[in-house]
Amino acid sequence: MLAFGQERAVKLSCWRLPVKANSLMLMNSQSAAASSLRMTPKQLLEQQGYAFIPSFCPDLEPTTAAAALGVPEQVDGLRLVQELSPTMSDLTTPNTYSGNFGLGTFPLHTDLAHWVMPPRYLMLRCAVGDPDASTQMLDSRSLVAAVGSNVLARCLTRPRRPMKRSFQLLPILQKLSERSQRLIRWDSIYLRPVNEYAQAVFRSIEEYLSCTQPISVILLREGDTLLLDNWRVLHGRSPVRYSASSRRINRIYMSTIK
Ligand SMILES: O=C(O)CCC(=O)C(=O)O
């Protein structure tokens, strides 16, 4: 971890785009080359739910990079830095995405959707890229507009397996008390509908997702970093074409983005 005060030195020494005053600025990934618009990762997350930072300080360890961008969060039972690599389903455990989908498409989901309070942000950071594998993203705001916020808030789910020996009821769209904040949870395997109403809403969600084009980002170069608002944006992964793919992505959950 960086000592307090060192973070700014890291930002200034390795940030490739112009840095204004004290803040971390980057191009809006959607309009990168054409626009002179520069926004901080936090502003981009507020605007579009994600921020893509190409080749962000590739020499930094994942935890140091995460600490320069926000506050990494140690989540119960998981390593702080998780290494994601394409794995065939029969070579891993069934409680992971690779265990369920192997080298195939990872359907759109939010991470740890079956937890009462899923982590707020996640950072995906490329260690070894694969040009044929992309990360998909979909802003849930379009889903909420299409299906309806009340419909999603009334749709109750439960984890596929009991958590701490009990099944908690978890709404797809959860209103949180502070400042009209809300979170969306979605996972087609770890969440189960609790009744017929919820089954019908699951079908509507799946239908919407199947006919909506997600945004696609390839984490290709070392240090390519994607920050996602896990309470707002669904993500997934394209199929991995080659079983010999050496793709390595580091994932860190974060509680705050600067
Ligand atoms: O590999 C990626 O790009 C995303 C992987 C993912 O969503 C996951 O492992 O939960």
Ligand SMILES: [Fe+2]
């Ligand atoms: Fe994920």
